[in-house]
Amino acid sequence: MALLDNLIAVLERWDVWKELKSNADKIPELEKRITELEQKLERCPGEACPKCGHLTLRRTRAAPARHTYECEREECSYIEHHNPMEKRYSR
Numbered sequence: 001m002a003l004l005d006n007l008i009a010v011l012e013r014w015d016v017w018k019e020l021k022s023n024a025d026k027i028p029e030l031e032k033r034i035t036e037l038e039q040k041l042e043r044c045p046g047e048a049c050p051k052c053g054h055l056t057l058r059r060t061r062a063a064p065a066r067h068t069y070e071c072e073r074e075e076c077s078y079i080e081h082h083n084p085m086e087k088r089y090s091r
């Protein structure tokens with residue numbers, strides 16, 4: 001046991017070990033947050049609307065040079081057009 005105690009004492013002086021221990025303590029909280037985000041995405045798989053922030057922005061039309069995205073929320077009605085060839089957005 002003395003050897004193990006000495007090994008742990010040496011590890012405790014190593015900054016990388018301290019960081020590993022600190023990050024390991026964060027894993028349960030991160031798992032909880034990931035689960036919450038996954039559940040949110042299951043219910044609303046649309047993209048985030050830049051106007052209202054809800055995950056309800058969906059592509060509604062796709063012409064070759066103009067894609068239309070619309071927010072599904074009636075109270076928002078945000079619309080944007082995107083030319084996939086230019087990789088630029090216009091509203």
Ligand SMILES: [Zn+2]
Binds near residue numbers: 049053071072077078
């Ligand atoms: Zn919206």
